[in-house]
Amino acid sequence: MRKNTKILALGAATLTLAMGGWFSYQEYFTKGLDSLPEKVCDESVPRETVIRILPESRSAEEGSDTSGSGNGFMYSCHIYGDGDSILSGEVKIQNSSVKGWEDYYQSYGGKSGAAAEKVSFNGMHALARSNFASIYVPCVPSTTKPGTTSGNYALVSEVRVIGESRTAGTALHQALTDFAYGITQHAHRAGNCGSDITFPTQPPRFEEDQTGR
Structure with missing residues (x-):
């Protein structure tokens, strides 16, 4: 016993x-x-969006930077996990038409044969493919003189995950687009864009399911 x-x-x-x-x-x-702040990237992106993208991590580091003005404006933000996982994005003012932007990003992302997922909303455009996402938002640079042509100036964001990600497919594309939407909205304010764009509370949604296939 x-x-x-x-x-x-x-x-x-x-x-x-x-x-x-x-x-x-x-x-x-x-x-x-x-342990990251509740909102990262100058309080423009919820922490939960980062958790949807990056795998589990022992440590995490956040950083952001704003530089330039007018048509030289740029905003960037990054999240470092441990290992090789990095989430980073930039928003720049560029002189590009919607077609020029779309043609470039349609073929961007290496040799992946997957078609890009796209959505348009409120005069903005979003596109995601492989491990990146981009958003196009019309923007009149703050240095543009009244009455002069603004050309095709726009805020163009590019976000990517380097290394391992928590999910894949449409679920990853949506999370990356949500991250891009947050930093683009912040850049629109910080860069003093003179456009009539209104950012909806809800980021753009791709039509396909969110199963992370």
Whole structure:
């Protein structure tokens, strides 16, 4: 009887250690992203959007930068996870038509044979393919003199995940587009764009399902 009691006690202790190890693993490997601010990139992107993109991480680091003015304006933001996983994006004012932007990004992303997913909303355009997303938003540079032509100036964002991602397919495209939408909206304010664009509360949604196929 004593022998059986010892065996049961040993088994319970082993189970307790195993469970303790599991909980330690969960805290150790997921706390990195959870320790980020509730909103990253100058409070323009919810932390949950980052968690939808990057895999579990022991550590996480955020950084952003604003430079230039007028048609030389640029905003950038990055999130570093541990290992080789990086989420980064830039928003620049560029002189490009919607067609020029779309033609460029349709073929962007290496040799991936997957077609780009696209959506247009409120005068804006979003496109995602492979491991990147881009948004096009008309923008009149702050240095443009009244009464002069503004050409095809627009804010163009480009966001990509380097290394491993938490999901793939449309689910990844949507999360990257949500990230791009947040930093583009911030850049629109920071860059003093003189356009009548109104950013809806809800970022653009791709029509396909969000299963991360």
